[in-house]
Amino acid sequence: MRRLLPFVALLVGCHGKVGGSDNPPPPVLPAGVGEPTPIAAQRLTATQYRAAIRDLFGASIVVSALEPDVVTPEDNGFETTAAGRSAISKRGVEQYETAAYSIANQIVADPKLLALALPCKPATVDDPACARTFAAETGRRVFRRRLSTAEVDRVVAIVTTAAAKLGSFEKGLVYGIASLLQSPNFLYRPVVGEPDPKDPKKQRFTAVELATRLSFFLWNTIPDEPLLAAAESGALVTEAGLAAEVTRMLASPKARDGLRAFVREWLRLGELDALEKDSKLFTTYTSELGAMAREETLKVFEDLVFDRDDDVRTVFTTRRTFVNAKLASMYQVPAPSPTGFAPIELPADGARRGLLGHLSILALYAHPTSSSATLRGKFVREKLLCQPIPPPPAGLNTAIPEPDAVSRTLRQRVKVHLTDAYCNGCHSQMDPIGLGLESFDGIGRFRTKENGGVIDPSGNLDGAYFSGPADLGQVIAEHPNLPACFARKLYQYGTGQLLGEKQALTIGALVAPFSKNGYRLKTLIAAVALSPEFRQAGAPKELPPKEAK
Amino acid sequence: MRRLFALLLALGVAAPFGCAATVEPTCEPGPSQAYVITALGFTRENPKGVAAGFDLDHRVTLKPESLGCGKTDLVSPTGEQGIDNQLALLVPDIEKRVGNAIDGIIQGAINDGRLLIVFDLKNVQSQDQDQCVDLEVKLAEGKPTLGTDGVVEAFQTFDPRKQGQQTSKATGGRIDKRVFTIGPFPLRIPIAIFDVSFMVYIRDAIIRFTIDEEGNLDGLLGGGVSLDEIAEGVKDGAGLADLIPQIKFIGKAAADLGYDENEGTCSLVSAALAFKARPAFLRP
Known part of the structure; x- marks a missing residue:
């Protein structure tokens, strides 16, 4: 992957001059001409994991140690980029498991938290209907999308089997919650994309994928209910619907967390x-x-x-x-x-x-x-x-x-x-x-x-x-490189993408409205979120050589 | 003896207080800079006949005479004659009796915020040379932050202590080659010890310090104290009555200032305290 994204355009030879008149601002080009983000599953950073748990189950939940995000110089310091490029260690997987069970136990031990996670009262020790409600409703919030029937069935089986063996629905629920929290559908931001109706040759993120992408970009946490609803209704993939959500999200106090x-x-x-x-x-x-x-x-x-x-x-x-x-x-x-x-x-x-x-x-x-x-x-x-x-x-x-x-x-x-x-x-x-x-x-x-x-x-x-x-x-x-650099950094953060010369056009297109609006960062944030490149899914990433074997 | 020492200690660590409110500044208006005392300690005689302090009576007494109540003057470490600092001679004897904890006790009081003395220099035009600088000595409160060296950090902001008028003022100080000198002027010192609190005056107090390049102060505070007043102050304290004769005895034996021609006695003990201070801020 690193070989696929050379920094040719960015590398400045130490024998040459940088900045100043030799480095004019990038040309202003129409949006949508740049390179879309390659499809890749980004892992939640440790910070995002904690924020997600807070928003799912409450701020009182204590999350145990997680594997720190390892950021390399190539990531330009961005954990979001590193999380899309690095693998989790065995120790890290164990920490996910420990955290998942710890969180689940905290939830079932507190009636208020339990009420958030379990939207029904079990009629029996292994009530399958209540387990199904849990799997569908809580699962949707955890996975940030509706679960398929097969996925719901698997969670129901875990909850009811454990509940029957342990003689308690809540004890069974611990296994159900822990299974959701250890799922790649929670720990990662999986994307598959779909053909763009405007240009079927291009791929775009699905509405729920875009909701997650927007939410982690603007809030650094999971989508809220209105955003998920906008995605599920299809409104989010319309220009107006997306603009409305971006405006709403930037007005939310959560946008401060994102910044x-x-x-x-x-x-x-x-x-x-x-x-x-x-x-x-x-x-x-x-x-x-x-x-x-x-x-x-x-x-x-x-x-x-x-x-x-x-x-x-x-x-x-x-x-x-x-x-x-x-x-x-x-x-x-x-x-x-x-x-x-x-x-x-x-x-x-x-x-x-x-x-x-x-x-x-x-x-x-x-x-x-x-x-x-x-x-x-x-x-x-x-x-x-x-x-x-x-x-x-x-x-x-x-x-x-x-x-x-x-x-x-x-x-x-x-x-x-x-x-x-x-x-x-x-x-x-x-x-x-x-x-x-x-x-x-x-x-x-x-x-x-x-x-x-x-x-x-x-x-x-x-x-x-x-x-x-x-x-x-x-x-x-007053340096001419500064606005484009703001745009570049923000775009990399928002997309988790390593930037190369292919993104130069996109960055140039972002700088124009940024400049026109008095270099107000909110304008730039919105421009990134609304840019076609942010919504378009590129070709899947090439696997690193070691994994490709 | 331990309680007597404690009283003497309190004299040293207590802060100047409510005095000379009628003194008006005389200098051209200029910027102010506050400093909080970060270290304070008794000066000691070392070697014999040498101690830091001030020539409080403006006389050099090389051999016992009546005006000095039989006390000879000391010489400063820099060779200045006529130093009046009889308290310096008492400190080693007290330390022998109560242990060498004096400096630590004082430092503890500073570090935990019980003893925050602020020198507020007014109308400072230059820290190198200024012929007219006024001084207010105030008490502050707050929990100071200490550095890894265990010293109160510079540029902290403190609140003035709330109780009553707590300012001693002096005018006409001067800075000469980054050495500030002011006095004599009257300081009042609050003593709160055991179950009594009272005021002690430092007569003809003089303050002198150097200002280093980082704005830190290093200097001396001295003047005459009346141990009779201390005895008077503690007379109502529970169980302290037996101390009064000891205090008066020491006061009489060590007094070297305030000569009374009629009585042929001195009423004040000369004293000097060394201090260090760092820039600080005091909320209005």
Whole structure:
């Protein structure tokens, strides 16, 4: 599969220039001319599994450990993409089983939860009619579609057989629930597609497949009843019906969860939970700080997109952010509230501004003992401007000199990266950007000096000069690659698809309405959901060589 | 003796309080910056004849004389003559009797939020050089966050303590090459110990500290304290009556300030406390 989706168009050779006038925005083309998503069953990510259980059976259900989603660089950080490309381990399968029985036992032990899962009262210990009602109704919610008669029969047989043997309908129900939760129809998002009536040569997702696809894209969880109903009635596969559902879903509070999931995956904010920093050097860094920093970033996006519906590029320039007491102390500003998060305006004369001033980004894209111009520059290139940087050659010593009396600051120490021809090809594209963030140390605290040397945070990005981090945010906000990169990232997240040159037309078509509507992210989200490519199912994925044998 | 020590300790750890409300700022209006004390401790004599502190009486007493009630002055670690800090001479003896826990007890009170003293510098035009800076010393409350080094983190936001007027004010401080000095000015200190609480004055208090590049403070607070007032304050405390003679005895024996020409005695004990502070915010 990886061979089928080369990054030819995306790969930027380290010897060439990136961005700027050499990299004009993609052409604006009519929608529907791009490459549809190949048919493939995406596994629910661990986050989606938990959200699905919450929406199926209630927030009080405790879900035991699940196999973490393994994200490779090729996935661009997206768990949704990784979940369509990676296999689950034997241990992971066992964890699914354990979780399924644990959830089922919690449900039958709580009358309120049981009432949600069992829409009937069994007349006998192994009441087949009630078991059938359970299988059909609860099964529909779990599988996100109606079950076939054969599928219902199988669930009924499990429930009634177990109930008869154990002498209790509820005990039998445990096996029925667990069987549903271990089914690939729950754990995966199976798709088979159907011929598109408008063009029978093309395949499209079926209505219920589209409902699931929409729901996980916009809400990061399972469809609700109105969405399932719209799918089952066929309304969802009409232009008007789809538009109505997208509008309704974006107005739902659940859309905030969807946005948060996208931002979390795009910026790799999940990794903040396991972030390690040297506690002797960074005495204010605690294990809880990563989650707090992530929450700040997610709240900023939520506020920008849903509360203010503003130009998403302002996320790089805004002084508005959300902090709790701990983050306020890290940012050297008064805490706006004694408890929890609250909005603040960062000082107008301060260096901290926008996403690049968030502790989440500054701490994540840094080393355990120091900042990193390279990691931060790479972040800007790859995550914000969609300009991939190849990994360093194997065996290359990437260490930079330790500070000394002459070379105190990182700028002075990474000079070798920029003067050595071997390093310069790639590092000249990353380090100058990252050095613009050197006003912040390895955990994002503001500083003016490093090892006694005065920090110079100025530089230029693709020809645009910046005097420091606040200026850098402005330069990124105005960078011509940014809108298309937003579109690319969102499209990859929404489709779970690895993007190559075949999707360039689709991305170009998405940028046009995005730009026309003032770069409001909700517009772009809707454009992705309504795009023909989002609805069209491509040819099935080629199996990876190992599995094809 | 342990309870007596506790009283002395309370003198050290209690915060300045409600005083000189009529003092008006005299400096040109400018930005404020608050600092919370993150470490506070008694200064000690080390080596003999040397201790940190201030020349509170503006005299160098090299040999016993009546104005100093027979107490000779100390020399500061930097060689400054005329240091008045008789409390520094008492601390080692107290430590021998009650264990070397003084600093830990004080640090514990700071770290758990029972002792949050805030220096609020007013009208600061420059942290390098400023000839007119005012100071308010306040009590704050809140649960401070500690760093992995066990010290209260900088730039935290605290609430002012709610009870009554809790501010001591002083005007006319100055910053010279990042060294701030203010005083003498009157400080009142609340003591809450056992079942009694009362006020103790620090007469002619002086505060001096350096401001480092990260805005942290390192300095001294000193002045004269009356152990008679402490004795008076604890007289109504249950079971504390037997302490009063000891307090008065120590006060009389150690007093070196406030010479009364008629009586030929001193009424105040000179004292100095070392402290460190970090930038903080105080809610209005």
